[in-house]
Amino acid sequence: MAWVLKFFVSSVGRKLLMAGTGLCFVLFLTTHLAGNLLLYRGGDVFNAYAARLHSLGPLLTIFELGLLALALVHVVFGLWLFYENDRARPVKYAVKKSGGGQTWGSATMPYTGVLMLAFVIYHLIRFHFVDKTNIPIYEIVKAAFQNSFEVALYVAAMGVVALHVSHGFWSAFQTLGAHHTKYTPIIKAAGLIFSMVVGIGFGFIPIYMRLL
Amino acid sequence: MELEAKIPKGPLPEKWDRHRFELKLVNPANKRKFDIIVVGTGLAGGSASAALAELGYNVKTFCIQDSPRRAHSIAAQGGINAAKNYTNEGDSIWRLFYDTVKGGDFRAREANVYRLAQISNAIIDHCTAQGVPFAREYGGLLANRSFGGAQVARTFYARGQTGQQLLLGAYSAMMRQVAAGRVRMFPRREMLDLVVVDGRARGIVVRSLLTGEMETHLGHAVVLATGGYGNVYFLSTNAMSSNVTAAFRCYKRGAFFANPCFTQIHPTCIPVHGTYQSKLTLMSESLRNDGRVWVPLQAGDRRRPGDIPESERDYYLERRYPSFGNLVPRDVASRAAKAMCDAGKGVGETGLAVYLDFKDAIARDGRAVIEKKYGNLFQMYEKITGEDPYETPMMIYPAVHYTMGGLWVDYNLMSTVDGLFVLGEANFSDHGANRLGASALMQGLADGYFIIPYTIGGYLATASLESLSETHPAVQEAKAASVQRIHALLSVNGRRTVDDFHRELGRIMWDYCGMSRNNSGLEKARERIRILRGEFWENVKVPEGNETLNQSLERAGRVADFLEFAELMIIDALARQESCGGHFNEAYQTPDNEALRDDAQFCHVAAWEYQGDDREPAFHKEPLVFENVALAQRSYK
Amino acid sequence: MKKSISLTLKVWRQAGSTEKGSFETYAVKDISTDMSFLEMLDVLNEDLTREGKPPIAFDHDCREGICGMCGAVVNGRPHGPEKGTTLCQLHMRHFSDNDELVIEPWRSRAFPVVKDLVVDRSPLERIIIAGGYISVNTGSAPEANSLPVPQEAAEKAMDAAACIGCGACVAACPNGSAMLFTSAKISHLALLPQGRPEAARRAIGMVQEMDRLGFGNCSNITECQVECPKEVSISNIARLNREFMKAWLAADEK
Ligand SMILES: Cc1cc2nc3c(=O)[nH]c(=O)nc-3n(C[C@H](O)[C@H](O)[C@H](O)COP(=O)(O)OP(=O)(O)OC[C@H]3O[C@@H](n4cnc5c(N)ncnc54)[C@H](O)[C@@H]3O)c2cc1C
Ligand code: HEM
Numbered sequence A: 001m002a003w004v005l006k007f008f009v010s011s012v013g014r015k016l017l018m019a020g021t022g023l024c025f026v027l028f029l030t031t032h033l034a035g036n037l038l039l040y041r042g043g044d045v046f047n048a049y050a051a052r053l054h055s056l057g058p059l060l061t062i063f064e065l066g067l068l069a070l071a072l073v074h075v076v077f078g079l080w081l082f083y084e085n086d087r088a089r090p091v092k093y094a095v096k097k098s099g100g101g102q103t104w105g106s107a108t109m110p111y112t113g114v115l116m117l118a119f120v121i122y123h124l125i126r127f128h129f130v131d132k133t134n135i136p137i138y139e140i141v142k143a144a145f146q147n148s149f150e151v152a153l154y155v156a157a158m159g160v161v162a163l164h165v166s167h168g169f170w171s172a173f174q175t176l177g178a179h180h181t182k183y184t185p186i187i188k189a190a191g192l193i194f195s196m197v198v199g200i201g202f203g204f205i206p207i208y209m210r211l212l
Numbered sequence B: 001m002e003l004e005a006k007i008p009k010g011p012l013p014e015k016w017d018r019h020r021f022e023l024k025l026v027n028p029a030n031k032r033k034f035d036i037i038v039v040g041t042g043l044a045g046g047s048a049s050a051a052l053a054e055l056g057y058n059v060k061t062f063c064i065q066d067s068p069r070r071a072h073s074i075a076a077q078g079g080i081n082a083a084k085n086y087t088n089e090g091d092s093i094w095r096l097f098y099d100t101v102k103g104g105d106f107r108a109r110e111a112n113v114y115r116l117a118q119i120s121n122a123i124i125d126h127c128t129a130q131g132v133p134f135a136r137e138y139g140g141l142l143a144n145r146s147f148g149g150a151q152v153a154r155t156f157y158a159r160g161q162t163g164q165q166l167l168l169g170a171y172s173a174m175m176r177q178v179a180a181g182r183v184r185m186f187p188r189r190e191m192l193d194l195v196v197v198d199g200r201a202r203g204i205v206v207r208s209l210l211t212g213e214m215e216t217h218l219g220h221a222v223v224l225a226t227g228g229y230g231n232v233y234f235l236s237t238n239a240m241s242s243n244v245t246a247a248f249r250c251y252k253r254g255a256f257f258a259n260p261c262f263t264q265i266h267p268t269c270i271p272v273h274g275t276y277q278s279k280l281t282l283m284s285e286s287l288r289n290d291g292r293v294w295v296p297l298q299a300g301d302r303r304r305p306g307d308i309p310e311s312e313r314d315y316y317l318e319r320r321y322p323s324f325g326n327l328v329p330r331d332v333a334s335r336a337a338k339a340m341c342d343a344g345k346g347v348g349e350t351g352l353a354v355y356l357d358f359k360d361a362i363a364r365d366g367r368a369v370i371e372k373k374y375g376n377l378f379q380m381y382e383k384i385t386g387e388d389p390y391e392t393p394m395m396i397y398p399a400v401h402y403t404m405g406g407l408w409v410d411y412n413l414m415s416t417v418d419g420l421f422v423l424g425e426a427n428f429s430d431h432g433a434n435r436l437g438a439s440a441l442m443q444g445l446a447d448g449y450f451i452i453p454y455t456i457g458g459y460l461a462t463a464s465l466e467s468l469s470e471t472h473p474a475v476q477e478a479k480a481a482s483v484q485r486i487h488a489l490l491s492v493n494g495r496r497t498v499d500d501f502h503r504e505l506g507r508i509m510w511d512y513c514g515m516s517r518n519n520s521g522l523e524k525a526r527e528r529i530r531i532l533r534g535e536f537w538e539n540v541k542v543p544e545g546n547e548t549l550n551q552s553l554e555r556a557g558r559v560a561d562f563l564e565f566a567e568l569m570i571i572d573a574l575a576r577q578e579s580c581g582g583h584f585n586e587a588y589q590t591p592d593n594e595a596l597r598d599d600a601q602f603c604h605v606a607a608w609e610y611q612g613d614d615r616e617p618a619f620h621k622e623p624l625v626f627e628n629v630a631l632a633q634r635s636y637k
Numbered sequence C: 001m002k003k004s005i006s007l008t009l010k011v012w013r014q015a016g017s018t019e020k021g022s023f024e025t026y027a028v029k030d031i032s033t034d035m036s037f038l039e040m041l042d043v044l045n046e047d048l049t050r051e052g053k054p055p056i057a058f059d060h061d062c063r064e065g066i067c068g069m070c071g072a073v074v075n076g077r078p079h080g081p082e083k084g085t086t087l088c089q090l091h092m093r094h095f096s097d098n099d100e101l102v103i104e105p106w107r108s109r110a111f112p113v114v115k116d117l118v119v120d121r122s123p124l125e126r127i128i129i130a131g132g133y134i135s136v137n138t139g140s141a142p143e144a145n146s147l148p149v150p151q152e153a154a155e156k157a158m159d160a161a162a163c164i165g166c167g168a169c170v171a172a173c174p175n176g177s178a179m180l181f182t183s184a185k186i187s188h189l190a191l192l193p194q195g196r197p198e199a200a201r202r203a204i205g206m207v208q209e210m211d212r213l214g215f216g217n218c219s220n221i222t223e224c225q226v227e228c229p230k231e232v233s234i235s236n237i238a239r240l241n242r243e244f245m246k247a248w249l250a251a252d253e254k
């Protein structure tokens, strides 16, 4: 099994882990968004959805633990790469200028990543590890978003997510070896569209709830 | 001393086979006991290092650049010849041999050239196996193009980067041997002297260009593959670090220098445009496949090329040489361009340029085809000149490009110093008085991959070489001399920069020992070189010291040697009272201004022996015997 | 267009690898716009030499964009602002009168500064030594046309093989990664049938060596391909990733 370890500590191996876990998060975001969109349908529908989800019991727990594992891998390896990359240029350039290859998304991956980590922790504390015995989740969310500060925080966080994914999406394909003159532009476009859907889809929810 | 070329007996096609059989072999187990020093990592040195290491020899390899992959061979553009006859045009080993001998104006050794043609096919096989991405046809087989001096398409190419790809092939083969521990690479080292012990080359003195440290490296044989000396002209297509130092130091240690005046002026280079100019850029000769060379019919016609109608253009190569047209050999094309400019028909700002026009080719084949063939060359031209050759014709002018002269070697590629082998452009062997396009790459790789591995064995198997230590007086003397020389350069502390001297030397050589020469000019040049040399040692300014990367000091050493070597070129040019190939003495020309050889008196190699700094070198003659081709006036009409 | 311009240069000066460096400012006048960037530095160096000051050390050799020896970062851009151009091929006509140019060496932990603008790029060579070749001994090759290579494969291989090993990709990469360089060699050889037998060994060997040498990691930021003077594409990096994955997954060793 030593080969597995050696493989995943190599630069390319670590990148593959980032890509694999990142794409899993993309899938997670898709389902999470689909679920959350039910908020627009009102409290009953959303609460029913939440109840159904929780009725999955151990399955849900397994799923959550899986997500946690993915997150650990993605975060630990992401920070490891970031640390190494920073060390690879001990003396920085006096003048820094992009030749046009880099995007906002690609230039900020580690920073958007760390912000997202902070947000996710906050998010979980706020909506996951709360006592839901008496108040249905819909009410918790609604109550939370009566606070304008909270709304702003969420919208900003979703902007950060969109930025991260705007590069992460196609980058993951590139890392997995999928590059083609015909298809890469399509993948890149899909990544941009996806990041916008995620950003706007999630981002509009708090605003909507606030206005409700 | 008698020059013994050691050409094997027997009919021409059998000589090499027979010789390989007769050469003594080194027992495979003993090979690792031999240390071989290779200086230079161009096609010749790179391939030799790899091939010798593959056989099991211990190889130490040196180069000036920070990596062997950057040797000047990297810049070769056009291609490499081989007698594969893939195009079914009737090519053969014999034809390649004949074209090369004729292209060289019958001043090369038949046996050597024949061997080169014989080996040419194996080179293509080997390089292909190494992964050199030669151009291919749709069917997946190798493509060919034509080059000057030949009527068959036998040139293999990798876009306009053939030298790069061949060199990367040799380099990777060498790196494989580095990984195997059989080659030790010493980059950023400049060879400053040869160590000769008991008449045998046993080592070299090199200066580390990073630390200034003088190192000696000893071995059982020295292989010199340090390239050509075109930079004696200051402006040339050679890389900036190309030099004569290594070869010239060997000359001073007893290796004869052959035909130093044979230099090649390449017809298709980007014209000079300013005094600050540091080098000239070649536009590959392959361009002459599709480009048409012309000047305005009327002298002094200053109209833009597009405004000059067809009827007022002179496609002078096609006119004068109907059968070869734009593909005449280089010396012929260069002199024709000079003649046009001398007649006032030159174009461009300086009047020192002719057009190379692709309009017809683009109309015939479409832009895409031309772009595929020459895209990177066109791009390079545009970068340098700011003009787009798809739209307006290129302007070209001849420039110094290659040196046929070099250290004299016998059939085994061994110089007159036993154990000193000389490969590639650094030797004089195969191109006579003019080299055909795409044959230097062929020669460099033939020497390195397929000749030296056998002939060095023949030497090592028979020479009895005692072990040698650093403390040997000959080693110490060579090292001390080099240290002393560096010290001398640093202590002049005058007022003129090294480049200043170099530029002036180049001007003298270009004016008097360039495309055409005459006796009084040569005499004058000799005098001026002596004066300049005198001034150099009194007035050169070399900043900084020895113990650091000091690029001015590096150049100073090279220019000092050029200043001595230039005089040897002049001596050689004066001694050769005929015109042949790249050596054109105005007193000897045919009624239509072609080079006029004098086979009765000058059908020989002129080899010069060093006699001391203030004495004339001694002249030695190696007669050239042509048993298989008839000496003829070259005609490309 | 103006035929000659004047410039202010801020050049990184560092006497040796262990010395501390700093920027020096120089004014250069009457620079012909037909000059190359290196010729402009030559002119400055001639002046400095005459004034008894140490000239600026910079690597160069072919001066026609093929040896890969030259290179410096000009106003934040490796090899300067022109696309597909080495520093020696960059001409002064691309600058304007009174421009200020900041000239720095390649910055990378793997490439220590040797002097001024000269850096030590030998780590790139270590990567090649770790497998950037096809193991064929001289004399053993089959007839060249016995193995057809589709033209498209040969062309793609050539695109990758065009790499000149200048190190601009490392200099340009915000992470200081050498993936473009490494992938160019891996791709060149993997695309040709001649290179297939060793493809797996080569991919693993070269990537492991690259990792060992202190380069950063690729984040697909693509600055490398934009600054590469030979416009080597990041499709080669994707190919490296594929080759590396294939190699590990298929390898017999445990
Ligand atoms: C622009 C250009 C285009 C060309 N195109 C073609 C072409 O299309 N086809 C063709 O056949 N030929 C071509 N040629 C000619 C051909 O490239 C050269 O003749 C050939 O590459 C020379 O190879 P070489 O190995 O002998 O020497 P080089 O490649 O010049 O190598 C010399 C080596 O010696 C080292 N060296 C030199 N001096 C010293 C020293 N004192 N100490 C230590 N090391 C030293 C250098 O570092 C270098 O490694 C071209 C030449 C030029 C200039
Ligand atoms: C919903 C959450 C997340 C999603 C959808 C996501 C998605 C992705 C994707 C698809 C990639 C591209 C992988 C590749 O280039 O191969 C990526 C890269 C990255 N992610 Fe995330 N990520 C998320 C959370 C995080 C978090 C919390 C961090 C915290 C540190 C982080 C840090 C990074 C970093 C640093 C990279 C770049 C790695 C590199 O290429 O060097 N990500 N992410």
Ligand code: FES
Residues within 6 Å of the ligand: C059, C060, C061, C062, C063, C064, C065, C066, C067, C068, C069, C070, C071, C086, C087, C088, C089
């Ligand atoms: S000097 Fe050779 S690439 Fe610039």
